[in-house]
Amino acid sequence: MELIHKPVLVKETLSFLNPCPGQVFIDGTVGDGGHAMEILALIGPAGKLFAFDRDEKSIERSRSRLQQYAGRVEFVHASFAEMGPVLSRLGMNGRVNGVLLDLGLAWRHYKSNERGFSYDSDEPLDMRLDRSQxxxxxxxxxxxxxxxxxxxxxxxxxxxxxxxxxxxxxxxxxxxxxxxxxxxxxxxxxxxxxxxxxxxxxxxxxxxxxxxxxxxxxxxxxNDELGHLSRGLSSAIDVLGVGGRCAVISFHSLEDRIVKNFFRQESRDCLDPPEQPTCTCGHRARVRILTKKVVSPSSIEQKHNPASRSAKLRVAEKIS
Ligand SMILES: C[S@@+](CC[C@H](N)C(=O)[O-])C[C@H]1O[C@@H](n2cnc3c(N)ncnc32)[C@H](O)[C@@H]1O
CATH class of the missing domain: 1.10.150.170 (Putative methyltransferase TM0872, insert domain)
Known part of the structure; x- marks a missing residue:
């Protein structure tokens, strides 16, 4: 039986990202296309989705699952850390309404793969998301x-x-x-x-x-996952237009800490130490944090999808 990744926190993510007809979205981690499918339905025929994934297999699978939306989706086999240069080449920098990063691996990576992500099976020690690495x-x-x-x-x-x-x-x-x-x-x-x-x-x-x-x-x-996350967050804010939103779903505390600290830092007007009387750093807030408290899956979702248990959603809106 084919294993399809069950997307997590879908309702919550969509309610923050609020995709509307004709808008431009980036799914930085398209995986099996579960979140992407929902976004595509909401942005309609005039909308555009850029679907990134480091794993070529994920691109292949989501391309086939999202066939009915062909023409509205542009698949990009690259890390979301590259979204800045990619969108810039396409002349879309600053024109994006929403970015989603659903971090980590898809189920398939653990369950039916030959890349050695799990202690549960006997496979070669590989663990590369991008096999060209x-x-x-x-x-x-x-x-x-x-x-x-x-x-x-x-x-x-x-x-x-x-x-x-x-x-x-x-x-x-x-x-x-x-x-x-x-x-x-x-x-x-x-x-x-x-x-x-x-x-x-x-x-x-x-x-x-x-x-x-x-x-x-x-x-x-x-996979230098934390380095890619830091660069990806920064790129996400660059490519968004003012009022655009960035939603990140993380699955362990190392990732969540990076997301929390990044949003916190980018929501502040000055990063100098508080005892310094005047600002010399010139840093200006670029985002407003929309999730004052981190969002976790409901008990019902956790029961139906135990893999969602550690998921945490944080969202910020670009303000300048
Ligand atoms: C949790 S799954 C996403 C599931 C997807 N939201 C869905 O509904 O099917 C994470 C995906 O992100 C990809 N990935 C992980 N790190 C990435 C990165 N830095 N850039 C792009 N894709 C990445 C993985 O290959 C995997 O396909």
Missing amino acids: KLTAAEVVNGWPEDKLIWVFQEYGQENFSTYIAAEICRLRRQNMIRSTRQLTEVVLLAIRNKLGSSKHTPWVGGLHPATKVFQAIRIAV
């Missing part, structure tokens, strides 16, 4: 120095056993390359078991498999 998970695991691996596991995975796991990886890779998700999972379990002095049991914390955080951390590093 050079850096793979195998290169990170087998090539990065131990201190860099510790940093990645701590910063991007908030993994408590970072030093032990990195040490075990480095010990084992001296004997043989770690090539598959199964091998990586076994190394993580072994490192934690050795540290805890337990012969077989490795604790699951908060319902998470013990390798979850290491997999998340490596994926974030391979």
Whole structure:
């Protein structure tokens, strides 16, 4: 059976973005096209949607799912971090009414893929969203120095056993390359078991498999997800017209913190320290935050779509 990604927070996102007939929208993470389909229906035949995705497969799938809207959608195989130059080439900078970024991966990435995103299967260690990129998970695991691996596991995975796991990886890779998700999972379990002095049991914390955080951390590093997010947010504000809105759905605290801080910073008139009597930075507010409190999925949505549980929506409107 084909797995279609279930879009999250659809009603809430649309109520903030408020797409209207004839408007121009960007879906920075089109995935399987669930949000895009709703936006396209609302902007109607005179509207235009630019649909970005780093994963060529997502572009292929959404192109086929959105066939009925062909002509109104322009697909762009690129990161949303590139939306500034892309829209500028098309003469659309400053003319966009809304941008949506629905971060992370689609279900298919975890469930039916050969890119090694999940500890649950035995696949080559790849984890690239964009397969034209050079850096793979195998290169990170087998090539990065131990201190860099510790940093990645701590910063991007908030993994408590970072030093032990990195040490075990480095010990084992001296004997043989770690090539598959199964091998990586076994190394993580072994490192934690050795540290805890337990012969077989490795604790699951908060319902998470013990390798979850290491997999998340490596994926974030391979795809430089946080760097792309920071650049994408900035580009989104650049391409919007005044009154245009940017909605971001994030799935973990590292992303949400970047979105929250970015919107906060861009909603302030001066970024100098508060004790400084006059402004020397010249920074002017570019947005107004519309979600004073972060928006989470309703209990009904969480029940019907458990993958939505960690979703958080923040929205800002361009004011100048
Ligand atoms: C959660 S899914 C989006 C689901 C989509 N809203 C839907 O309704 O089907 C995230 C998608 O974003 C893509 N992606 C992740 N980071 C990206 C980036 N920096 N630029 C463009 N696409 C990205 C992934 O390849 C994936 O297809």
